[in-house]
Amino acid sequence: MPELLKIGSWAEDLPDGETPPGVEISSDFREFTEAESVERIVHLAQEVLADPTFPTVRAWRAAGGKAVGCFPVYTPQELIHSFAMLPVSIQGGGENLEISRADAALGSFLCSISKSTLEMALTGLLDPFDAFVFPYICDVSRNLDGIFARVLPQRPSHMLHLPQNFTSPATIPFLVAEYRSLIAKLERVAGRPFSQEDLRASLEVFNEQRALVDRLVVLKRDSPWKVSLVEYYLLLRLGGLLPREVHVPLLRRALAELEGRERKNKDSIRVIVLGPFCEQPTLELLQLVEDVGCYVVGDELQMLHRWCPRIEPGSDPLESLATSYVRTPIDIGVRSTPTTKAAAILARVDASKAQGALFLTAKFCEPALEDVVLYRRALEGRGIPYLHMEFEEKSTTYEQARLQLETFAESILFE
Amino acid sequence: MAEGASAPAVPGGVSRSFLRDARGLQRKLVEEYYGELASTDPPRRPVAYMLVGGNLTEILRSFGYDVVFPEIVALNCAIKHQSLENILHAESLGYGLDVCGYVKNDLGLQDLGGKTSFGQIPRPDLLVCSFSGCYVYVKWWEALAESYGAPLFMFDVPYMREETPRKEDIAYLVSQLWELVHLLEKRTGRAFDMDELKRVLAESRRAEDGWVEFLRAGRLRPSPIEAYFESIFYMFPINVLRGTPGAADFYDVVNEEVRARVRDGNYPLPEEKVRVLVEGVPPYTNYRTFWDFFRKWGAVSVVATYPKVGGLFDRGFRHDPSRPFESIAEYSLGAYVNQSWPLRRKIIADYVKEYEVDAVIIHGIKSCRSFTAGQGDLRDWLIHDQGVPTLYIESDHQDPRYFAPAQIKNRMDAFFESLEQRRAVSAAAGAAPG
Amino acid sequence: MITGGLDLGAGAIKGALLEDGQRILATASAPSRGIPVQVARQVLDALGEAANIAPDDIDYLCTTGFGRYTIPERNLQVSDFTSSARGAIFLFPKTRLVVDVGTQASRTMSVSDTGKVLKFKMNEKCAAGAGRFVERCSKYLQVPLEEMGPKALASERPKLISSVCAVLAETEIINNVAEGVPLPDILMGVFLSLAQRAHSLMRYVGIQPEVTLVGGLVRNVGMVKALHDTVGMDLNVAPEAYYAAAIGSAILGHSRLRKLAAAPQGAGG
Amino acid sequence: MSGVVAGVDIGSTTAKCVVLGEGPRILGKSLSVVGVDIVKDAERALEAALADSHLSRSDVSFITGTGYGRYKVYFGQLVVTEISCHARGAHFLFPGTRLVVDIGGQDTKAIRIDEKGEVVDFAMNDKCAAGTGRFLDVCANALGYDVGEIGPLSLQARRAVKVTSTCTVFAESEVTSYVSRGKDPKDILAGLHASIANRTLSLMQRVGVEPEITFTGGVSQNEGMVHALRRRLGAPVNVSPLSQYLGALGAALHGRERLSGGAA
């Protein structure tokens, strides 16, 4: 596994106030299309993540394109794509962003991702975007939309109500109407009308991406020693930052290398990681999990790219898109669970053959926090060990995390 | 500025003598309500748990259900200083420090057996989640469903981003209401009785008229009511007893009392110096202490947003027996927290004008993101765009550990002190121009 | 075979020497100030002196605690939970739940009959669940640390602290003093508040019939009483329990050494 | 009746007293640590300031209390919050001041004032004591320094270490962990100061950053902090050796206004 690169101390080195030097990425994404090895791709991905000025979006704009920022967990990015705009997953500002103004606007007891996203809006870092979508995954994401309306009035932002009643016959028509409201805004931003044909084509592009993502997920589950958690995560994460047309071939090349990798299966325990569906743990934390001897064989990272296996465009692609959201049961903290939490967690543990569950929840992320209790009760019933830890975007010390992770691994490994 | 004191200047125990019969009646209603719920005399009516925001009390009542609002149970526990024990218990079950205090208080209480000083809270036969304005509702009801094994009906209410809902929103809601009706028919073996629902709705409407009359009394100068603290007492009937004759009668008593206050000059404070709008959920565990911080400065809350979590009746909405399902759908869209920030800002701006507000106090809740996330931006908007002096303070609605009296008092003192100073200065400037 | 265990805590470095993983030869400690390696050497010297052996006579050194990676001459390092659990089982073989209140953190863990950690939990951020808080109280209440416990025992109506934050709690205490609350009641209030936090950690892990206290708190009779009263059951307390983590790591070192001796080809540490 | 007034500021950490003669003349002042008996501390603070000004109690015609312990200044005739007092004090020393930043033992405040020294808006650290003097005290202690030393040391840093924990309780462990990783204490200190400057800026932005800024409170005696704040703001900041006394001075000024029947 390539050594985890230490990037991004620009905030330390430069006098405050100066804008950081952007990572040079040629406007046609040549570096990504030419990147041959996983090692190189991982390196590029780390550079992109360490740079809060959205280099991939700037590159896209340089070529004259428009971009729409999407808050996690689920947005129908296919719709945005169908307008030939770049849908980009905004997942916080990373550990280098100083939060100074967002704290005041939002309040103290909120997850880092909401604060850093607002901070970026207030400091101009989101200027490369033409519009924003905030899905109703939680009250914070929802409220951010209304704050954006005030602080960035020139850039439309849209709050998308994702339905929670999955059995009503009226749900799909409602979601179609929701999507139509979004479409109306996108039409204005893109300066062109919505077209079913374009959406159909976009669905196919996303289907291709999903198929590859599935392969990666299966690889991580079945042969976790072949792909490290950091590699796995970065490959997925790029999916929301690069044009899909660049990501798809890149992922294909990476998979070819990873699937053929000869590596030793280490004496690690198999764990499933739950909770980081929205705010993302730092790379250091992800690496730490595997360093102390845990193979992650199931997770909730970057769910957008693996929400459903594939969407058949059908005669009404918009309805197909809505149907796929409503009809794909996903057990995740920001969607009401159709079965019970106990059944859901045990099924997931069984599917991944995990020996333990690791709850990595973002500090102050209520949707994640509340599930932990129901999950742990179910796990205890089956005698499956678990550990719950909270994380924040900004952490420089991992002593407490290491201590707990080590104990967790030791408690499963040693007699 | 407060006078210095030769004796300890602790302003405890300010009298609240303007409160008369209504307060006693409210106590009685609460006691009766929980008393009935707790009674084990057969035949027991089925019990549904519901949330205040966007609640469907009328429909459940028309099927003969008793309704329990865990939020209100929780706030009663907090007022009676019984929340911490429940919260600590919930934390030992694994609910983190940052989970909504209502949820922890309720789930802790349930796990401890549901016994409160005001009665035994019965187990639910049905859980109706009106997902209107707070995502935590979804999580909370999932947890209840899991621990009771009771069926859960998810009533998904679209968030309001425009002042008028789309027709698809109403269609979605009405369809869900019919699904609920069918579920209730199945569970009770009773046929849905539209006339009964209409009768209940008419009672609701009467209570709503009375409640609005009370709230609007805050427009008088001086205000005969304490719109924030007093509402804590009087919200119970409008949220819990709506649809019963008792609720409407209650507001008749309240309004009679308010009229008498005006007649007798029996105001919340001898002198109303500052007219305040309060935004946010109250610190129930310490609301009396909090109230005293207002009284000390002659500040009267003439309008508040919190009493609107159960519906924006004062903005014109009424349940309508002639359009039963549509009006219920509109009601559930209209919970205060279900309004987007731009709509909330507009409501607040209107209140400031209509109620001649001098200052706004925002009370942020540490463990509630639905209400709180963005209140800092609201403060900024009020001060800079609206020119209204605004103070932001933070504690918790349920968890007494987050109420730091000295700090809150310090901020309130400084805020009112500076208001008073600026007034004195501008009064002096007005008296002697040039 | 002599194995050493070093517990490099945030407040103090504690050490233990064991013979054949069964007999305690010596224990020693020193406050963590300055460079951990140097303090650790002092502790090792003190241990050697007390047991009357030369540093080279230590066959295997196992570290634990906050600074477990800082000692270059270690043969193995284990987490605090793992070592405290072993130490507790050594001192009280029927232990099923271990409570450790140290300088920075309060921890609790349930253990199997062999001393394996089953479930564990440490205090969250924002919770004043740790010994440093007691130390600071000692400073501004002007009561020496050693006297706080005995003084607290005289309390009749303990004054609990409501704030979860250590810093805000200090203000609260100062207020209480100003309002004339008797010192023993304030002290006991502090201990009871900490005990309640520890208790909720214990409940999270699951209360077990036999509970053993380890770490700095065992030296404080007030804290022990507060925990006893809060939990409402008998708790194992022993002076050696202050060194439980060090003892536990020496034991773990010993079993590792035995394994290595049995399979010489896999040597290394 | 003499025109001598006194202001007593009982903070969370220190008690300050200023005795003010007629006109802008400070006759005497005192600074002491607050202990557990606040009532006595207040009296002692007054006595010490009187001694410093060679006056006796009867020479003072009006006493104002401020700070956290203002209600314990039983011998005073008026209580005012320290927010109004710092505003008044800063305005007195630097009349152009429009924004006052007060970092004390337990609170950080940003106070926007008008040209008369009246408070227009203020914000205080909400969550906790993070980013206050206490935070620096604890960190200094963890590194084995006295608070007086850490400012100058931080100025000698070569490369600031990034400190993320703003929680006073946990910053200590972060600092200790940096030490054990062999980081230079000067660099750690620079990081600590930068992190507080950042927090403070966030507070200042709540009320609006105004052109003339005066830094008050005990922490303004810390050159490292002054430097970090200036750097973060990219603008000058007024400081004076009297900065820690501005609350007490402001209290005295409020008393004087009251005495002369002015706007108060």
Ligand SMILES: Nc1ncnc2c1ncn2[C@@H]1O[C@H](COP(=O)(O)OP(=O)(O)O)[C@@H](O)[C@H]1O
């Ligand atoms: N003699 C004593 N009397 C009372 N309390 C003590 C004594 N010695 C240590 N303590 C308490 O124990 C704590 C240190 O515990 P310890 O287990 O050494 O922590 P760590 O492992 O984090 O260094 C101190 O903060 C203090 O509160």
Ligand SMILES: Nc1ncnc2c1ncn2[C@@H]1O[C@H](COP(=O)(O)OP(=O)(O)O)[C@@H](O)[C@H]1O
């Ligand atoms: N000479 C100094 N150098 C650096 N810091 C100082 C100095 N004097 C005081 N301080 C800081 O000031 C703080 C106390 O500030 P002060 O304004 O007196 O607090 P309060 O008013 O809350 O009692 C202390 O916590 C300390 O960190």
Ligand code: SF4
């Ligand atoms: S991290 Fe959690 S609380 Fe924050 S925006 Fe995401 S889902 Fe919401």
Ligand code: SF4
């Ligand atoms: S609105 Fe706030 S207080 Fe009410 S349930 Fe939701 S999170 Fe809790």
Ligand code: SF4
């Ligand atoms: S200083 Fe107190 S409130 Fe702030 S983070 Fe730390 S423990 Fe929590």
